[in-house]
Amino acid sequence: MKPTTYYAVIFTSQRNEGDHGYSEMADRMDELARKQPGFIDAESVRDAAGSGITVSYWESLEAIRSWKQNEEHLVAQEKGRQAWYESYKVRICKVEREYSF
């Protein structure tokens, strides 16, 4: 069951050229995130020009904080800044309402 109040992490990024081990790590981080307490779901899209948006959904700000501090994730974040991203931005949001088709 999805809780009434939940949070979204919007991660917008621009990849640089070449893989440099990125794809493997991205798959691993997705796998690891899904095992975190409070994880609800994640959606990710990247186009051919390297622009990407990933949105992950969490039960609480505490769950987001724990994931940010996860040891393996910290290594990936450092690698991201060194080797994979030209730029990125993270926004932590409270979902106020939703509807779908």
Added chain:
Amino acid sequence: MKPTTYYAVIFTSQRNEGDHGYSEMADRMDELARKQPGFIDAESVRDAAGSGITVSYWESLEAIRSWKQNEEHLVAQEKGRQAWYESYKVRICKVEREYSF
């Protein structure tokens, strides 16, 4: 100047096959949204498989409501359900904090 408190609309969608006038309308909606009162910015990514995430940023919930009710946008929304999207989901969120690299 970006206001201290602002809102994000996360629009995740799955396009169907073929264009059916979609690209032209998407460009027009982007152009129109940027002219709305309270619009801050928008980012959009769609991959080759038709999965897309668009996030737009707004100064207030009122600004989001006005854009949703914009006449030309209402026509596009109807066309979206009829002709362009297999599915979509809209989440309206309050941005709690952000950081970038």
